[in-house]
């Protein structure tokens with residue numbers, strides 16, 4: 001049985017990823033920051049829940065130590081939106097740093113700490129966004145969120161060569177505009193639709209595709 005780790009799994013895309021991975025016969029280590037949320041309603045012996053704030057170095061180390069056996073799939077999904085500031089003067093620098101911490105640095109920390117658990121057929125998924133695309137940034141704004149996902153993309157590509165040498169494939173995802181607390185009620189996709197696509201991308205992923213930046217339906221995203 002393959003094993004997966006999903007961060008930010010108590011709601012939204014992470015919760016649906018957990019459900020679809022369980023349906024696909026994965027053992028899932030699902031992490032939640034403070035409340036189990038939707039994970040509480042899942043009855044499945046292959047589900048293991050772990051309390052984890054992805055910024056917490058010690059907690060990430062404990063997570064790595066508590067997982068027995070190797071991890072075939074790591075999904076760095078946890079993320080936060082910014083203040084949707086409309087002008088430069090509105091940017092709250094402290095909160096902007098927080099967004100960079102959670103969305104850019106924490107996925108690198110989690111990958112660093114879990115690296116020794118990954119095997120030579122593992123995949124690391126970075127849940128990025130179209131908003132991390134510099135060429136797509138026509139409307140501007142969403143300053144910290146955009147910057148955080150661009151930084152995540154570069155952190156990912158910068159680690160690609162090293163991951164290549166140990167057979168770990170890297171998948172940088174835009175999940176689409178998805179109806180979650182972050183995506184809001186007007187979003188175009190349900191979590192089911194988005195995650196069904198992400199699952200297909202994961203299934204087709206191999207070393208020859210490592211480092212690709214794609215939408216849930218496989219459409220490449222311009223950097």
Ligand SMILES: NC(=O)c1ccc[n+]([C@@H]2O[C@H](COP(=O)([O-])OP(=O)(O)OC[C@H]3O[C@@H](n4cnc5c(N)ncnc54)[C@H](OP(=O)(O)O)[C@@H]3O)[C@@H](O)[C@H]2O)c1
Pocket residue numbers: 007008009010011012013014032033034035052053054055077078079080102127128129130174175176177178179180181182183184187
């Ligand atoms: N929805 C979209 O349209 C969309 C589009 C592009 C990219 N994305 C990306 O997809 C990912 C999931 O988004 P979503 O729409 O499912 O968002 P969501 O519904 O707001 O859920 C975010 C998840 O991240 C967790 N999280 C936030 N900060 C954390 C921290 N410090 N430690 C651990 N967990 C933390 C949250 O936990 P709590 O419940 O404890 O807050 C929650 O489980 C994010 O990386 C997001 O940027 C989403």
